[in-house]
Amino acid sequence: MIDASEDIVWGQFVPAREAALEHVSTESDNRWKPLAPGQPKVQMQVEVDQRLNPFVNLCLGRVPYLVAEDEGYELRQQALTDGTATAAVFAVPDQSGPERAVEVFPALPNGTVAESYPDMFVRPAATDGQPQEFRARVSIVPLPEIPDGGTWTFLARTLDGDSPVFGPVPKPEWQVEEGASWFASLSEDGRLRLHLGRPRYWPARSFTDLLRNPGSVLRKEMRPGVPDLDPDWIPFTGEH
Incomplete structure (x- = not known):
């Protein structure tokens, strides 16, 4: 004892x-x-x-700083805004209904960039030798599990309903341990990135x-x- x-x-x-x-x-x-x-x-x-x-x-x-592994997926033209707030974003496994949607980016009141995107990312492999930095926010929970070869659909929830903000995003074909979790980040310039586990420092x-x-x-x-x-x-x- x-x-x-x-x-x-x-x-x-x-x-x-x-x-x-x-x-x-x-x-x-x-x-x-x-x-x-x-x-x-x-x-x-x-x-x-x-x-x-x-x-x-x-x-x-x-x-x-967190490390940006790739260039990510470009946001579609729909703005993630709903009145005075940034719309919540949900991740849905492929071939699933809304009951399996997981809120990964909560709705936020419109504020400064630092408030809406509190995490700082860096691209270490800049051509001029200096890291390129940008703001983003990391999903509050892991993405819902999907099988290898599956996809996620990301939906913005506004007063007008749910609308996709990206095309279907495929699960990366990486060799990972069983039970590994995937996270997402959304940057201020409208790009979505996937991360194996939480983004690394x-x-x-x-x-x-x-x-x-x-x-x-x-x-x-x-x-x-x-x-x-x-x-x-x-x-x-x-x-x-």
Whole structure:
């Protein structure tokens, strides 16, 4: 039994120590000091993988970039507007009725681009060497499951009813693990993209890379915590 009043150290991550291993100093750099004025700050997100291993994701600035894998599908001419709101978008598996429609992009009041498209994507393979960025929003839930070779239809729900905003979108012919989920993103310029799992972060390769490219994400595994039990207390190990 675990005492709820006791803390268990699952993992440890000390940015100054880890950065020093790559000869990067955080002591005099205000980007590592949350309360220091000016300059974007390094943000940290804790991630736990399916094997329960803890990691941290570090990003300079508040909006991490996501990677656009392809050019996607172009929106048809119908605007996703309904009065003063952006229409909700539903995904429907092929040969299915409206009862299997899944709301993937909720309706939103018209606002700024940043409010309507809160996620920032990047195309890393720009010809000039600089990443091209654009705003989008990622579906709030995975797309409904379909068999290999199947398609999704995306419908905008307005006061006039449901209308397709893209032609049927085929499931990509990728070799994926059983149970893998697909997500969609809708960009401000009216393009839909499919993503195997949630869109991945634009990776930074090092602490130097992290600080040089705001929006990139450096993923680091946390160091193991200190065991709470003295190994000498464990019987039957054959080591006493």
